[in-house]
Amino acid sequence: MSQPVDRALRTRAARVIPGGMYGHQAVGALPEGYPQFFTRAEGPWLWDTDGNLLLDLMCAYGPQLFGYGNADIDRAYVEQMHVGDAMTGPSPLIVDLAETMVAMVSHADWAMFCKNGSDATTMALMVARSHTGRNAIVRAAGAYHGSQPWSNPRPRGISPTDQAGQHLCTYNDVASLEAAVKAAGNDLAAIFASPYRQDVFNDQSAPSLAYARRARQLADETGALLVVDEVRTGFRIARDCSWSLLKVAPDLSCWGKAIANGHPISALMGSEKARGAAEKIYATGSYWFAAAAMAASLATLNLIRSTDYLERITRLGDGLRTGLNAQAAAQGFTLRQTGPAQMPLILFDNDPDMRLGYFWSERMVAHGVYVHPWHNMFLSAAMTDANIDFALDAAQQAFAELAEAAPKLGPNTRYPGPKRA
Amino acid sequence: MSQPVDRALRTRAARVIPGGMYGHQAVGALPEGYPQFFTRAEGPWLWDTDGNLLLDLMCAYGPQLFGYGNADIDRAYVEQMHVGDAMTGPSPLIVDLAETMVAMVSHADWAMFCKNGSDATTMALMVARSHTGRNAIVRAAGAYHGSQPWSNPRPRGISPTDQAGQHLCTYNDVASLEAAVKAAGNDLAAIFASPYRQDVFNDQSAPSLAYARRARQLADETGALLVVDEVRTGFRIARDCSWSLLKVAPDLSCWGKAIANGHPISALMGSEKARGAAEKIYATGSYWFAAAAMAASLATLNLIRSTDYLERITRLGDGLRTGLNAQAAAQGFTLRQTGPAQMPLILFDNDPDMRLGYFWSERMVAHGVYVHPWHNMFLSAAMTDANIDFALDAAQQAFAELAEAAPKLGPNTRYPGPKRA
Numbered sequence: 045m046s047q048p049v050d051r052a053l054r055t056r057a058a059r060v061i062p063g064g065m066y067g068h069q070a071v072g073a074l075p076e077g078y079p080q081f082f083t084r085a086e087g088p089w090l091w092d093t094d095g096n097l098l099l100d101l102m103c104a105y106g107p108q109l110f111g112y113g114n115a116d117i118d119r120a121y122v123e124q125m126h127v128g129d130a131m132t133g134p135s136p137l138i139v140d141l142a143e144t145m146v147a148m149v150s151h152a153d154w155a156m157f158c159k160n161g162s163d164a165t166t167m168a169l170m171v172a173r174s175h176t177g178r179n180a181i182v183r184a185a186g187a188y189h190g191s192q193p194w195s196n197p198r199p200r201g202i203s204p205t206d207q208a209g210q211h212l213c214t215y216n217d218v219a220s221l222e223a224a225v226k227a228a229g230n231d232l233a234a235i236f237a238s239p240y241r242q243d244v245f246n247d248q249s250a251p252s253l254a255y256a257r258r259a260r261q262l263a264d265e266t267g268a269l270l271v272v273d274e275v276r277t278g279f280r281i282a283r284d285c286s287w288s289l290l291k292v293a294p295d296l297s298c299w300g301k302a303i304a305n306g307h308p309i310s311a312l313m314g315s316e317k318a319r320g321a322a323e324k325i326y327a328t329g330s331y332w333f334a335a336a337a338m339a340a341s342l343a344t345l346n347l348i349r350s351t352d353y354l355e356r357i358t359r360l361g362d363g364l365r366t367g368l369n370a371q372a373a374a375q376g377f378t379l380r381q382t383g384p385a386q387m388p389l390i391l392f393d394n395d396p397d398m399r400l401g402y403f404w405s406e407r408m409v410a411h412g413v414y415v416h417p418w419h420n421m422f423l424s425a426a427m428t429d430a431n432i433d434f435a436l437d438a439a440q441q442a443f444a445e446l447a448e449a450a451p452k453l454g455p456n457t458r459y460p461g462p463k464r465a
Numbered sequence: 466m467s468q469p470v471d472r473a474l475r476t477r478a479a480r481v482i483p484g485g486m487y488g489h490q491a492v493g494a495l496p497e498g499y500p501q502f503f504t505r506a507e508g509p510w511l512w513d514t515d516g517n518l519l520l521d522l523m524c525a526y527g528p529q530l531f532g533y534g535n536a537d538i539d540r541a542y543v544e545q546m547h548v549g550d551a552m553t554g555p556s557p558l559i560v561d562l563a564e565t566m567v568a569m570v571s572h573a574d575w576a577m578f579c580k581n582g583s584d585a586t587t588m589a590l591m592v593a594r595s596h597t598g599r600n601a602i603v604r605a606a607g608a609y610h611g612s613q614p615w616s617n618p619r620p621r622g623i624s625p626t627d628q629a630g631q632h633l634c635t636y637n638d639v640a641s642l643e644a645a646v647k648a649a650g651n652d653l654a655a656i657f658a659s660p661y662r663q664d665v666f667n668d669q670s671a672p673s674l675a676y677a678r679r680a681r682q683l684a685d686e687t688g689a690l691l692v693v694d695e696v697r698t699g700f701r702i703a704r705d706c707s708w709s710l711l712k713v714a715p716d717l718s719c720w721g722k723a724i725a726n727g728h729p730i731s732a733l734m735g736s737e738k739a740r741g742a743a744e745k746i747y748a749t750g751s752y753w754f755a756a757a758a759m760a761a762s763l764a765t766l767n768l769i770r771s772t773d774y775l776e777r778i779t780r781l782g783d784g785l786r787t788g789l790n791a792q793a794a795a796q797g798f799t800l801r802q803t804g805p806a807q808m809p810l811i812l813f814d815n816d817p818d819m820r821l822g823y824f825w826s827e828r829m830v831a832h833g834v835y836v837h838p839w840h841n842m843f844l845s846a847a848m849t850d851a852n853i854d855f856a857l858d859a860a861q862q863a864f865a866e867l868a869e870a871a872p873k874l875g876p877n878t879r880y881p882g883p884k885r886a
Contacts, residue, residue, distance in 0.1 A: 053557055060563035060575050062740050067749025069554045081557050085549040093557060102553040107751060113547060122543055126534060128506040130727035132523040132835060133490045136474055136502050136514060142481035154481050159580045159729060160750040166613065170622030179624040191749050192587065192613065194627075201591030201746040203600040205626040206615075275751070301751050306551035308580060308729050308752035319483050325622040328488025328612050329581040330528060330696075330722050331729035414553060 049093040050079045067191075068105060068419075073460040075406035075417065085112035087426040090414060098414040099431055099438075101388075103422035106276055107306035110347055111426020117305045117343045124339035135335035137342065144345050145303075145313060150284050151293035152313035156322065158332050161275035161300035162190030164312045165236075167327045168296045169194060171314065172234035172269040175321035180209040180228040182268075183236040186243035187215065189273050189298075215241040216255045225262045232268040235259050237294070239277045239286040240383065245418045245461035247391065248383035256292040269295040269318060275310065278302050279348050280357065280386055280422065285313075304341035353425035354386075360432050361385030361423050367436040375447040389420040399456040404446045411438035418461055470514040471500045488612075489526060489840075494881040496827035496838065506533035508847040511835060519835040520852055520859075522809075524843035527697055528727035531768055532847020538726045538764045545760035556756035558763065565766050566724075566734060571705050572714035573734035577743065579753050582696035582721035583611030585733045586657075588748045589717045590615060592735065593655035593690040596742035601630035601649040603689075604657040607664035608636065610694050610719075636662040637676045646683045653689040656680050658715070660698045660707040661804065666839045666882035668812065669804030677713040690716040690739060696731065699723050700769050701778070701807055701843065706734075725762035774846035775807075781853050782806030782844050788857040796868040810841040820877040825867045832859035839882055 057080075058064040063072070064080075071078040079092035088111055090100040103109070110117060128135055142155040158164055173179055189195040193206035209231065213224040215238070225232060237259055241249040263270040272287050272294040278301060282289055285297045295318050300310030308331070314322055347353060362385045372379045377400070378393035392400040398417055405417040413435045415421060478501075479485040484493070485501075492499040500513035509532055511521040524530070531538060549556055563576040579585055594600055610616040614627035630652065632645040636659070646653060658680055662670040684691040693708050693715040699722060703710055706718045716739050721731030729752070735743055768774065783806045793800045798821070799814035813821040819838055826838040834856045836842060 053560055056564070057560045060560065060567050062575050062577060062735075062743035065555065065559075066577055066744075067747070067753060069749070069754050071554070080554055081560075082549060082552045082554050083556060085552045090549075090553060100553050104551045104553050105751065107551050112549065112552070118546065121546070125539065125542070128503060128512075128533070130525045130528050130729075131503045131506045131533070132511055132521050132525050133492070133501055133503050134486065135504060138486075139474055139478045139481065139502075143477065146481045154483050156483060156487055159752065160584070162750060163581070170614065170617075172622075173624060174622035179626070191747055193591065193615065196591075196747055198747040201593075201595035201742070203594060203630065205600070205629040208626040209624065306752070306755070308551075308755065308758075310751070314483075321622070322483035323487075326488070326612055326617055326619040328490070329583060330526065330731070331580065331727070332488060333490050334727070334729065337729075 047079060047094045050081055053081050053093060073458060075402040075458065077406050078409055087111040087113070088424060088431050098409065098412055099434055100414045101421040101423070101435070102414055102416055103424045104306055106301035106422050108424050109279060109302035110305050110344065110353065111424045114305055116347065117340050120343035121307050121336045121340040125336040129336040130331050130334040134333040135338070137335045137338040138333060141338045141341055144342060145311060148284060148345065148349070149297060149313050150288050151315055152297065153316045154314055154319055154322065156312045156327070157338070158310050158312065158327070159308050159329055160190065161298065161310050162192045163329065164275065164298035164300055164310045165189045165195060165273055166192050167312045167325065168271045168298055169234060170325045170327065171296060171312070171318055171322045172271065174325050175269055175318055176233045176267055178231045178233040180211060180231040181234045181236060182211045182213060182221070182224040182228055182232065184215040184238065185212040186246065187238045188243070189236055216249055216252045218254055218258045221255065221258060221262065225266060232266045234269050234271050235263050236271045236273060238273055239281060242276060242383060242420055247380055248389050248420060251287070251290065253290055256287055256290045260292050263295070271296045271298065273298045275300040277387065281384055283348055283354065303344060304337050305344045307337040307340035309337040309341050351425065356425055357386040357423040357427070360427050360429070361388055363429070363432050364388065364435060368439055371436065371439055371443050375443040377443065377446070383420050386423045387420050390415065397456040398459045399453045400446060400450060402456050402459065403449055403453055404442050407442035407445050408438055411441050413438040468500060468515045471502055474502050474514060494879060496823040496879065498827050499830055508532040508534070509845060509852050519830065519833055520855055521835045522842040522844070522856070523835055523837055524845045525727055527722035527843050529845050530700060530723035531726050531765065531774065532845045535726055535847070537768065538761050541764035542728050542757045542761040546757040550757040551752050551755040555754040556759070558756045558759040559754060562759045562762055565763060566732060569705060569766065569770070570718060570734050571709050572736055573718065574737045575735055575740055575743065577733045577748070578759070579731050579733065579748070580729055580750055581611065582719065582731050583613045584750065585696065585719035585721060585731045586610045586616060586694055587613050588733045588746065589692045589719055590655060591746045591748065592717060592733070592739055592743045593692065595746050596690055596739055597654045597688060599652045599654040601632060601652040602655045602657060603632045603634060603642070603645040603649055603653065605636040605659065606633040607667065608659045609664070610657055637670055637673045639675055639679045642676065642679055642683065646687060653687045655690050655692050656684050657692045657694060659694055660702060663697060663804060663841055668801055669810050669841060672708070672711065674711055677708055677711045681713050684716070692717045692719065694719045696721040698808065702805055704769055704775065724765060725758050726765045728758040728761035730758040730762050772846065777846055778807040778844040778848070781848050781850070782809055784853050785809065785856060789860055792857065792860055792864050796864040798864065798867070804841050807844045808841050811836065818877040819880045820874045821867060821871060823877050823880065824870055824874060825863050828863035828866050829859055832862050834859040
């Protein structure tokens with residue numbers, strides 16, 4: 045795959061952007077040959093700067109739930125933008141949107157809107173501290189709750205005090221959860237939980253009912269607040285907070301990414317119990333009350349309520365999973381496909397430095413399908429059976445190429461994660 | 466001013482939004498009669514939900530530099546949005562925008578883009594800690610650097626550790642700056658500075674040359690990084706970092722609000738010295754690499770470089786200031802008008818609980834001019850001499866009404882700030 049335009053852009057970027065790119069969309073830790081820059085997106089498709097067309101199984105790392113450029117959602121954004129967007133106060137749409145979200149999210153009685161997923165998780169932390177007058181938190185090791193200093197997954201630039209009073213447990217391990225709560229003693233403000241175990245580099249797991257229920261119990265026993273961080277999963281597992289499927293109601297939930305199909309807005313939602321504490325914190329941002337993204341969110345929520353998008357992406361994900369397993373087996377590979385089918389993570393068995401996964405992923409991109417070797421992916425409602433067939437055709441070739449190359453593959457020096465079995 | 470629609474919205478909002486509204490645009494601490502919600506904005510004008518037309522001297526708290534709905538900027542946003550906005554990677558526009566910003570901001574060799582002003586100031590903190598391997602910071606008491614826990618101006622929901630290792634000085638007081646740096650000892654990572662003293666509730670002051678130079682010297686002597694937080698002031702004082710006017714170059718500068726005329730984007734910029742440290746931190750957000758706001762920013766920067774907007778807003782601000790002073794004096798009041806004329810703060814002398822300021826501001830709104838009683842305001846290039854005349858006509862009436870009412874005004878229970886002289 046020749047990429048002269050992408051290479052030239054990287055050279056320019058290296059001069060004016062640290063590292064040439066930063067954050068979760070930097071491709072330095074992905075297989076060689078992944079494009080860094082994209083010029084165009086439509087429905088399930090992405091075009092890189094060299095004109096290569098890619099079926100995008102990352103959906104912008106989540107935000108694209110109804111596909112790029114959804115006409116209804118984008119029209120709502122543009123129409124509101126021309127009427128009034130970032131003004132000196134909010135538009136009535138903030139009330140409409142809060143009412144709509146509260147009607148959809150069963151545990152919640154109120155909503156506050158912000159921009160980043162990190163804004164919502166940080167506000168959750170502040171509300172829990174405001175509610176309890178305490179400081180400590182319990183969260184699962186390896187779980188991502190945003191890149192603010194208190195939750196940043198890397199140590200560089202972080203002060204030890206930023207993550208003081210954090211007690212880590214192992215997701216789905218009730219005893220470790222109890223031990224972490226005990227370690228927090230009488231200072232526990234919040235228990236943070238991901239909807240399911242969705243750490244990068246590792247097999248995903250559904251939440252065990254025992255773990256979710258025990259988290260709720262421990263919060264009740266200690267007076268701490270239970271927070272479900274729905275930023276990455278929101279509305280891809282349920283049309284409500286995903287733990288509603290377990291009948292476990294958090295006190296706070298964090299939302300972002302898909303709630304406006306890529307338009308910039310996130311939200312913290314809470315139960316009546318936490319309202320007073322939420323009223324007392326100071327949280328704000330320059331663009332938080334902009335109306336266009338709220339109009340886009342209302343249009344997105346309308347599609348969430350009125351279409352079969354969830355059943356569709358689940359069915360498409362199941363088809364992809366089944367097809368890939370058969371193809372892999374036919375070439376002598378065993379895949380570990382975990383997570384909800386509509387948010388799949390695809391790892392290879394017996395691939396400690398992910399050389400198999402990197403080779404296969406690179407071939408997928410070469411054949412026109414953007415996959416990620418160690419982060420969960422995302423399906424969108426813009427995808428069709430034909431798209432899944434297209435992905436499986438690419439995979440068929442990629443597995444065959446991998447079967448031929450596997451015996452001579454050298455160590456994978458680009459893989460940044462922990463060594464795996 | 467009858468406000469049945471606004472009142473009905475507040476009733477609905479109180480059910481689904483904590484406190485009915487939150488953050489800097491909540492009007493609970495403003496004079497009674499201020500509208501909370503707005504339906505429409507165009508050029509310098511704002512319409513509240515009851516159809517009242519207001520000349521908006523807040524400009525969305527800064528973002529509106531070229532007025533609401535600027536055609537060139539909004540067209541750039543919409544055109545790019547339809548091509549590709551939040552994708553699985555950035556568009557080439559991130560390189561164009563970084564090059565353009567680096568060419569304009571003389572101290573800077575690189576840029577990183579984000580969403581909130583707080584994102585930029587928090588990244589500055591992280592880069593300084595990454596660069597030095599130290600943790601402490603010096604900043605001026607009362608200066609606002611965003612609502613993240615490390616800089617949040619209110620204690621509620623904040624852990625004492627969030628603001629550990631912070632040494633406060635008094636803006637423009639060289640001895641206090643030196644004392645704070647000394648108190649940080651060998652742990653100093655960063656000296657934060659606002660471009661000028663722009664705290665709410667207080668008279669604004671220009672930065673003294675001695676203070677700015679000493680901050681630079683102390684950073685050099687200790688190895689700490691000097692950060693100028695240009696989020697609120699950016700491109701309203703200079704077409705460069707505002708301290709370029711003092712010939713003092715920071716290592717890092719933070720940008721937001723006006724850089725895309727209200728479209729959501731912010732930036733951290735840095736010098737070569739800080740590049741390596743910036744490469745090592747992890748900072749990211751779901752919508753940070755979205756291309757539409759970058760297109761809008763490029764269009765905004767084009768207007769900044771090619772028009773006399775800065776000279777225009779300065780001249781308009783001077784005219785407003787002169788006119789208001791004369792009107793106030795004629796009615797027996799003394800105003801303290803401070804800050805750059807294009808970012809004016811208007812306080813009344815002998816007004817400890819701001820009862821004069823609140824009454825006058827409320828009358829200004831009643832006469833169609835949105836002013837703020839204790840936060841600096843913002844002029845935009847969409848404003849004209851006729852708009853300033855309109856504001857002065859309103860002010861003429863408001864001062865007359867104040868002169869009549871002043872002797873019988875009771876204590877101002879809504880004023881949330883410190884008691885003043």
